Amino acid sequence: MGRTRRGQGELEGQVLGALREAEGPVTAAWVRERLGGDLAYTTVVTILTRLLAKDVVARERQGRSFLWTPTADVARLAALRMRRLLDGEQDREAVLASFVTALPPGDEQVLRALLEAAGPRGPDPRPGTHADHADHDDTQV
CATH class of the missing domain: 1.10.10.10 (Winged helix-like DNA-binding domain superfamily/Winged helix DNA-binding domain)
Incomplete structure (x- = not known):
């Protein structure tokens, strides 16, 4: 065995x-x-x-x-892993675009609803990033 x-x-x-x-x-x-x-x-x-x-x-x-x-759930842990992977990429926009286009329709709808609920966001303050999203505090989901 x-x-x-x-x-x-x-x-x-x-x-x-x-x-x-x-x-x-x-x-x-x-x-x-x-x-x-x-x-x-x-x-x-x-x-x-x-x-x-x-x-x-x-x-x-x-x-x-x-x-x-x-202090968090398994979903939070998975989100942290996803974020760490994304942070390690040079072309965030290309990675995000590839991720979104590969989503099944149901997941895409959930993501769109979540983004809509989050409202408008300012530019990413980190140098060298292209995607627009909020200044993230990694201790919250």
């Missing part, structure tokens, strides 16, 4: 999902057990620490360990 290797993004989503199922703050050991116990404890702590750096979980010290709680 071989183990299936999970990617970082998949692991982050699973860890965040487990935290969201908890009825309160939990330990890394609880998260590990909730995910089936096949991950090393250190892997779970590493993923939790990455999620902390992305501001989607919080931790509080309890004795010699930490208790972890979610």
Whole structure:
């Protein structure tokens, strides 16, 4: 029996999902057990620490360990990944255009409705960007 290797993004989503199922703050050991116990404890702590750096979980010290709680949902985590990918591209406009033209009609309608609800936005303050959108605070969705 071989183990299936999970990617970082998949692991982050699973860890965040487990935290969201908890009825309160939990330990890394609880998260590990909730995910089936096949991950090393250190892997779970590493993923939790990455999620902390992305501001989607919080931790509080309890004795010699930490208790972890979610501060965002899996959708927020996916949005952060999408944003990070987009920020790494030279031609944002081309990437966004390609993304929009590849959307199925239902998703395109949802995106249009969301953009309409957001209202008009000013130019992007970051140098070298072409797309017009609001000054984003990465701590909010």
